[in-house]
Amino acid sequence: MTLATCESGLFISFEGIDGSGKSTQVSLLADYLRKTGREVVVTREPGGSAGAEEIRALVLQGDPDRWSAETEILLFTAARRDHLERLIRPSLAAGKVVICDRFADSTRMYQGLSRGDLRETVDTLHNLMIGVEPDLTVLIDMDPVEGLKRAKGRMGTEERFEDFGADLQAAMRAGFLALAAQFEDRFRVIDGAQSVKDVSTAIRHAVDTVLSI
Template sequence: MTRGRFITFEGVDGSGKSSQVKRLAETLRARGTTVIETREPGGTLGAEQIRDLLVAGASERWSPETEILLFTAARRDHVEKVIQPALEAGHTVISDRFADSTRVYQGVGRAELRQTVDEFHQMAIAMEPDLTLILDMDPEKALRRGLARDSGEDRFENFGLEFHRRLRTGFMALSREFPNRCTVIPADDGEEEVARRVLEAVDGA
């Protein structure tokens, strides 16, 4: 059986990833593709419990080093129980975030810990997406949108604008580091236009 395709969405909080995950999944399903939608941190019962620890509460609740450990633990469970089995079954997996978020948020945004992130990733995960779509939006606009959701999962939004500017810089650097799998999608325009660009990138990859 042919291995399935693993597609991830990345970008700063409030850039519209969750909406685009759903739109792309609907489009691919309409074409007859079996699609698994998932997210990080999360995707399994255990990983969702870890998510609750990471995305809520005070900004300084965890050190960057502790965050790396928590994200890696959640990701390992996610890969074991959802992502790898679906890919082996020939399905398409679309995830709202994966390891690139840890590379940027903890490896650049919060501290200079990229080497630590990569070491844990290689040891515990050792896989990359086939295609990563980075939704690029003005950090100030994205932050306003993220805070306006009032979801209760705003721990990282509360780090403020300068933090989100560092994140954007980190994601752009990542797109240059991994040009064969990363595609930057301008996301300041309307949802329909962003969805068109996303599908164009998916079909062209």
């Protein structure tokens, strides 16, 4: 079930491997939609609410083997539930467009597939505690080597998953493309090798199509 079936706003998620340019495109789309007169809320996962941001610090910092995949699934689901209750649902009920940098599909990939055969566990917890999907998911597809190079070049403090290396990036890319095929009604795959402007244009077209339905 998408949130459009129970709320009046529009919920858009962005997915992709690290370094795919999601954050830039989230900002550009938000600016575009605000110019059309829509109220837009930009958020991220893990995070987006006070409690979820505290969990973010736990899962994105430290040694790569700090948590098991099973523990990460529980932490991410807890953060997502708080995020949904405190920000996403209230914003959609007010008729706003919510743009989220990552949502449940990232957990399906990072913890569900790429760190172990736990996809069924992720989906079970998701169905029990979250129960909804975005109305539109924009997947920015990027070469894993180039994506990792970009991500490491940011020199940030939240590099725990980037430190797993190129093999994880490659597995993530393949997994995201498989998800896009599985949920083709929800996903729009955008070629991230294009210029920033061309990627933005393609995303605007996909969003405009959904908004006009």
